[in-house]
Amino acid sequence: MIALVVFLVVQTGYLYLSKNREKKEDWPAFGHDESNNKYSALDQVNTKNVANLQLAWKAEDDAEDRASVLFNPLIVNGIMYAFMPSEKLAAIDASTGKKIWEFKPDSTVVSTWTRGITFHHDKGQGADVLLFVYGSTLYSVRAADGKLNEAFGMKGRVDFYTGLSVEPSKRQAVHVTVNAPGVIYGDLFIVGCKVPDELPSTSGDIRAFNANTGKLEWVFHTIPQKGEFGSETWPADARKKNGGANCWGGMALDKKRGIVYVPTASPSFDFYGADREGQNLFANCLLALNAKTGKRIWHFQTTHHDLWDRDNGSPPNLLTVKHHGKDIDAVALATKLGYVFVFNRETGEPLFPIKEVPVPTKSDMPGEKPWPTQPFPQKPGPFARQGFKEEYITDQTPELNKYFKDQIKSNRYQTGIYDPPNLTGSIILPTAHGGSNWGGASLNPQTGVMFINSNDLPWFLKLTEIKGLDIHNDLSGKELFGMYCSGCHGADKKGTNYGPNIARKIGRLSVEKLDLFIKKGAEPMPSFKHLPQAQIDAIVSYLKGKPVSSEGQTEQAHKEPYGFSGYDFYKDTSDNFAIKPPYGTLNAIDLNKGEILWQVPLGEDEKLAKMGIKNSGIFNRGGGIATAGGLVFIAATVDGKFRAFEQKTGKILWSVELPGNGCSIPSTYAVNGKQYVTIGVSANPAKNFKGGYLTFALK
Numbered sequence: 097m098i099a100l101v102v103f104l105v106v107q108t109g110y111l112y113l114s115k116n117r118e119k120k121e122d123w124p125a126f127g128h129d130e131s132n133n134k135y136s137a138l139d140q141v142n143t144k145n146v147a148n149l150q151l152a153w154k155a156e157d158d159a160e161d162r163a164s165v166l167f168n169p170l171i172v173n174g175i176m177y178a179f180m181p182s183e184k185l186a187a188i189d190a191s192t193g194k195k196i197w198e199f200k201p202d203s204t205v206v207s208t209w210t211r212g213i214t215f216h217h218d219k220g221q222g223a224d225v226l227l228f229v230y231g232s233t234l235y236s237v238r239a240a241d242g243k244l245n246e247a248f249g250m251k252g253r254v255d256f257y258t259g260l261s262v263e264p265s266k267r268q269a270v271h272v273t274v275n276a277p278g279v280i281y282g283d284l285f286i287v288g289c290k291v292p293d294e295l296p297s298t299s300g301d302i303r304a305f306n307a308n309t310g311k312l313e314w315v316f317h318t319i320p321q322k323g324e325f326g327s328e329t330w331p332a333d334a335r336k337k338n339g340g341a342n343c344w345g346g347m348a349l350d351k352k353r354g355i356v357y358v359p360t361a362s363p364s365f366d367f368y369g370a371d372r373e374g375q376n377l378f379a380n381c382l383l384a385l386n387a388k389t390g391k392r393i394w395h396f397q398t399t400h401h402d403l404w405d406r407d408n409g410s411p412p413n414l415l416t417v418k419h420h421g422k423d424i425d426a427v428a429l430a431t432k433l434g435y436v437f438v439f440n441r442e443t444g445e446p447l448f449p450i451k452e453v454p455v456p457t458k459s460d461m462p463g464e465k466p467w468p469t470q471p472f473p474q475k476p477g478p479f480a481r482q483g484f485k486e487e488y489i490t491d492q493t494p495e496l497n498k499y500f501k502d503q504i505k506s507n508r509y510q511t512g513i514y515d516p517p518n519l520t521g522s523i524i525l526p527t528a529h530g531g532s533n534w535g536g537a538s539l540n541p542q543t544g545v546m547f548i549n550s551n552d553l554p555w556f557l558k559l560t561e562i563k564g565l566d567i568h569n570d571l572s573g574k575e576l577f578g579m580y581c582s583g584c585h586g587a588d589k590k591g592t593n594y595g596p597n598i599a600r601k602i603g604r605l606s607v608e609k610l611d612l613f614i615k616k617g618a619e620p621m622p623s624f625k626h627l628p629q630a631q632i633d634a635i636v637s638y639l640k641g642k643p644v645s646s647e648g649q650t651e652q653a654h655k656e657p658y659g660f661s662g663y664d665f666y667k668d669t670s671d672n673f674a675i676k677p678p679y680g681t682l683n684a685i686d687l688n689k690g691e692i693l694w695q696v697p698l699g700e701d702e703k704l705a706k707m708g709i710k711n712s713g714i715f716n717r718g719g720g721i722a723t724a725g726g727l728v729f730i731a732a733t734v735d736g737k738f739r740a741f742e743q744k745t746g747k748i749l750w751s752v753e754l755p756g757n758g759c760s761i762p763s764t765y766a767v768n769g770k771q772y773v774t775i776g777v778s779a780n781p782a783k784n785f786k787g788g789y790l791t792f793a794l795k
Contacts, residue, residue, distance in 0.1 A: 120136070120137040120766075121138070121765055121766035121767070122171055122172050123136065123169070123171040123764065123765045124170060124171070124172050125170065125214070125279075126211070126212030126213070126214070126276060126277045126346060127168065127212075127536070127761070128763075130279055130348060130349035130350075131348055131349075131413065131415070131541075132346060132348040132411040132412060132413055132414070132536065133414070133415065133540075133541060133722070134536070134539070134720065134721040134722060134761065135539060135540060135541060135721070135722045135724075136721065136724065136765075137723075137724045138723055138724060138764055138765070138766055139723065139724040139725040139726075140725070140766070140794070141723070141727065141764075141771050141773065141793075142725030142726055143726045143727060143742055143749060145794060146740045146749050146750045147749060147750050148794050148795045149740070149750055149752075149773070149792045149793070149794060149795075150794075151752075151790060151791070151792055152193075152772060152791050152792055152793040153192055154193060154789065154790045154791065155180075155188050155193040155195065155788045155791075156786050156787070156788040157180040157181045157184075157779070157786050157787045158182060158786060163181030163182065163601075163778065163779045163786075164181065164209055164757075164759070164778045164779075165180075165181050165759075165776035165777060165787055165788070166209045166211045166759060167179045167210060167211055167212065167776045168211060168212045168761035168762075168763060168776075169763045169776065169789065170212075170213060170226075170763070171190050171765035171774075172224070172239070174189070174190050174191060174768075175187055175188070175189065175190060175196065175239070176188040176189075176190040176765075176774070176789070177239070179213070180787070181778065181779050181786070182787075183200070183201070183210075183230070184199065185198065185199040185200075185213070185226070185228070186198045187239070187242060188789070190765060190767050190772065190791075191767040191768065191770070193789070193791060197242035198242060199237050199242040201230035201231065201233065201235060202233075203230050203231030203233040204231070205231030205232045205233070205271065205273070208275055208290060209275075210228065210229075210230065210274070211275055211276050211277070211346075211534065211761075212228075212277040212346070213226050213227065213228040213277050214226070214227040214228065214277045214279065214280060214285065215239070215280075216280050216285070216307045218245070218247075218307070218308045219283075219308075220247075220308055221245075221247060221308070223238060223245075224238070224239035224240065225238055225239060225245050225248070225307075226238075226239055227277070227278065227307060228274075228277060229256055229273055229274035229287070229289075230273075231256075231273060232256045232257060232271065233253050233254070233256055234253065234254040234255075234256045234287075234305065235252060236248035236253075236307075237252065247308070247309070248308065248309060249309070249310030250310075253310075254305065254310040256273070257272055258312050259301065259303050259312045259315045260272060260289075260298055260299070260301060260303075261298055261335060261336075262298045266296065268612070269292075269296050269615075270291070270292060270296050270297060270339075271291075271292060272289050272290070272291055274287065274288070274289055274290060274344075275344045275345070276288070276343075276345055276346035276411065276534065277346070278347070279348075279349045279356060280307055281304075281351065281354065281356065281387040281388070282388070283306055283307050283308055284304045284305070284307060284313055284388070285304065285306070285307040286302065286303070286304045286347065286349075286356050286387060287302075287303060287304075287305070288302055288343025288345075288346075288358065289301075289303075289342050290342060290344045291339055291340060291364065292339065292364060292617075293340065293362075293365065293405070293617075293623060294364060294366075294623050294656065294659070295337075295339065295364055295365055295656050296339070297338070297339025297364035298339045299318055299319035299335055299340075299341060300318050300339070300340055300341050300344075300360070300361065301317050301318055301342075302315070302316040302358055302383075302385065302390065303315050304387075304390060314389060314390035315390065316358075316385055316390040316391075316392070317335070318341035318343075318378045318383075319334050319335050319338060319339070319340075319341050319363075319378075319379075320377070320378070321335060325377075325392065326377035326378055328374075329374040329375040329376055329377045330374050330377075331371070331372060331373060331374070334372060337371065338364060338371065338372050339364040340361055340362055340363040340366075340379060341362075341363055341376070341378055341379035341380075341381075342361050343358045343359060344361055344407070344409065344534075345359055345361075345407070345408065345409040345410055345411055345534045345536065346359075346534070346536070347359075347411060348413065348427065350414060350425075353441070353442065354387045354388055355385065355386065355387060355393060355441070355442075356385050356387040357382060357385075357414070357427050358381075358382070358383040358384075358385060359382055359383075359407075359408030359409070359410065359411065360378055360379055360380060360381045360382075360408055361379065361380070361407035361408065361409070362379055362380055362399070362402035362405055362406060362407050363376050363379045363402060365656045365658075366402070366403075366404075366405040366528075366660070367403055367404070367557070367658070367660045368403070368461060368464065368517070368559060368656060368657075369401055369402075369403055369464060370461060370462060370463030370465070371463075371656070372401075373401075373463075374401065375400050375467060376402070377395070377397060378395060378397075379397075379402060380397055380398050380399040380400070380402050380406060380408060381395045381398070381408070382395065382396050382398065382408065382412060382427070382439070383395045384427075384441075393444075394443065394444030396437065396439065396444060396446075396471075397471070398429070398431055398435075398437060398471060399433075399470060399471075400467035400469070400471075401465075401466060401467040403516055403517055404513075404514075404517070404524065404528070405432075405528035406431065406432050406528070407528070408429060408432075409432060409530075409533050409534045410430045410432075410532045410533065410535070410536035410537060410548075412428065412429045413427070413428045413429075413537055413539045413546065414426070414427055415428065415539055415541050415544060415687065416541070417438070417447065417544050417688045418688045419447050419688065424440060424441075424447065425440070425441040425442070426438055426440060426441055427441045428537070428546060428687055430531075430532040430537050430546070430548050431532060432526055432527075432528060432529075432530045432532060432533065433478070433480070433482075433513065433526055433531050434478040434479050434480025434482065434526050434530070434531035434532070435472070435473050435476075435479075435531075436473065436546065436548075436685060436687070437450070437473050438473075438690070447690075448473055448474055448475035448476070448690045449473070449474040450471050450472065450473050450474065451471070451472050451474060452469040452470070452471055452472075453469060453470060453471075453472050454468060454469055455468070455469060455470045455514035456512065456515050456516065458516075459516040459518070460516075460518045460519065461516065461518060461559065461658070462657075466514075466516045470514055475689075475690030475691070476685050476686075476687070476690045477692055479531070479532075479548060479550050479681070479683040479685065479692060479695065480525075480526045480550045480551070480552055480681075481525055481526070481552050481675075482525075482526075483511055483512050483513045483525060484523040484525040484554050484666075484674075485511070488675050488676055489501060489674060489675065490672065490675060490676050491676060492672065492704075492707075492709075496668065496672055499668060500668070500674045504523065507520065507521060508520060509521045509522060509556075510522040510523070511523045511525075513525070513526075517559050518559060519558060519559050519560070519561070520558060521556060521557065521558040521661075522556075522558065523554050523555070523556060523557075523666050523674070524554060524555040524556075524557050525552070525553075525554040525555070525675070526550075526552070527551065527553070527554065527555040527663075528555070528663065529551050529553075529555075529663070529715075529717065530550055530551045531550050531551065532548050532549070532550055533717055534719075535549060535716075535718040535719025535720070535732055535761055536548075536719050538720050538721050538722040538728060539687075540722045540724075540743060542724070543686075543743075544686060544687045545684055545685065545686050545687070545693065546685045547682065547683070547685075547720055547722055547741075548683050548685065549680065549681070549682050549698055549716050549718075549719060549720060549730060549732055550680065550681050550682075550683060550698075550716075551679070551680050551715055551716060551717075552675065552678055552680060552681060552713065553666075553673060553675065553680075553715055554665070554666040554674060554675055555663065555664060555665060556661065556664050556665070556666040557660060557661055557664075558660070558661045559658045559661075560658060560659045560661060562657055562659050571631075571634070572634065573634035573635050573636070573637045573638025573639070576631050576635050576638070577589075577635055577638055577639070580627075580662065581635070584621065584663075585598050589602070589639075590781075597779075597781060598639075602639045602640065607636060607640060607644055610639060610640065611632060611633075611636055611644075614632055614635065614636070615632065671703075677697065677701070677704065677709070677711075677712035677713055678697040678698075678711070678712060678713030679701060679714050679715060680697070680698045680699050680713035680714050680715055680716045680733065681695050681696065681713055682695070682696050682697075682698040682720070682728070682741060682746065683695045684743065684746060694745065694746040695746070696741070696746040696747075697711040697712060698713050698714070698716055698730070698732070698733060698739075699712075699713055699714035699715075699716060699732075699733030699734070699735045699737065700712055700713070700714060700733075700737075701713075702735065714733050714735050715734050716732040716733045716759070717732060717759045718730075718731060718732035718758065718759040718760045718761055719761045720732065720761070720762070721761065721762050721763070721764060723764060726742060726743050726744065727740050727741065727742065727743065728740070728741040728742075728743055729773055730762070731757075731758025731759070731760070731762065731775055731777075732758065732759055732760075733758075733759075734757055734759070736753060736754045736755075736756065736757050736758070737751050737752070737754065737758075738751065738752050738758050738762075738790075739751040752792070754775075754777050754790060755777060755785035755790075756777045756783065756787060757777070757780070758776065758777050758778075759778065760775060760776040760777075762774060762775040770793055770794075771793065771794070772792065772793050773791070773792045773793075774790065774791040775789065775790055775791075776788070776789055777789065777790055
């Protein structure tokens, strides 16, 4: 007799089916699955009918300000799991948008925006759980009812500092959390972390926890311990004094081979490396690790001794390519610099030539020793402009063109992609926002074509002596806010396209939490812990509207002699960008041949559009997805549009205006034979939208 056991759990009016958890109708993991290709085999919505897509439902939050949503929702058996702007995890009926349950994490630590969670079936309990990090706590929550899984760790929680080299007394200064979720291999939850980009920091080691119990199973040291492979590429005391080399963008997993592919970030501090002389392995690498043991199989470093914040923030993509007439299982990595590296998945051999090219080594910074060469893949070609060349300067008006040319010449600004940062200033292109960034690439595994969004807006970057910052101590909090913060948050604190409204949020934060928030930052906001405490006090006093004293607060230790000017676009005082459009693009790249098939503008700059300059492209963050229906769905742009592009041509076949920015990664799924496309949208008081998820389907 054959028994078929199906676990049915009735919970608040819905039926939860705990089987068939890898159906093509689902979106069961961040990036869809372990390959991270952001690809769905669904084709009900396709190039012929996508124009008929319309809003099916929305799940709006109760956020009181312009809270951001960067989340890629999971959909399993008709249930969507997603973080809301109010920082609650919600289960939502994926066909109606009705909330089923909510879970509010109780971590008291300021968290960064969560981009994803991990779905896991605990065989021992016979139950599905959701694993995620909020603040500095790793949680396990039951998928059926949103309650803590008390069999995990300490009643559903694990201290996320476990296994890292951070003393308890230093945790306030060294905040550790997660941006992108981990992956599941068997009963292992393999996860990276976000650590401070400034010092003090810690090594962003890769860890594996038992997904059922929370026990730490293995650790890979991204800044090697003494005697470990790669330790000779750092000073002897690097694990004590330096930090970074973390994985914050997400991983890919080859379950069959038992290999996890881990992209790593730059060392801390990002823009000055005299205290970390050497190549700095395993920062800025693609690591192939044994998923069971954490042992290194192979690695490739995409930037040596990084001085430009060229993290590998995009998750890798796993695919099979046709190369010299053979099928090769490959791993591809798109970078902030606008290149795609393609390797044999097992051996790490590059499928296309990579040349180590001499780069500038002269630095004006005391003790700095830039690495003499950097790797350049010969195919595919770059999908972002390389260095800020004179021919790229805006020709919007002759006066603007002359203004920027004269400014660069008179100030002797550096403009090359590997010119070391200095105290005078550099024009950086591509920037730390890309090229590509954390949204990563989508990929059609049937064709081997990658789709990647990119930025083409230059930064102005210069280093600043920390000891010299106290000359601003006499400025008012309002003046300091204008100097450091208004570029993103606006002079009225109500936000811009590049930063959220903080006018209401600051009222809900205590003085202590606001002080910590400024010091720790929250991506894309950098940390400002290098500022003198007197200036932080002044900013907090201005924001809170009352005098603040730092008495009793912990002064943030800072071991770097230099800070940086912040993430500032290179533009004039009237906010005109220095570069010709396009400011952002969507690109299709054939990874079989290593060729760019097409490049089209992504988004539109409202200011230029009013002047009659169309299809300018615009700043973007987030990513897209590809489907078997021949489409690429992507929002990502700060113009608030959600678009569908034809994979073959790059032609826009559908677009809709969102009530807020969709700087996230969409998902697509099917319930009862009907395909849906959903996207997280940030809150926008101007349109009376509190943030949440908008879901579309055919009429």
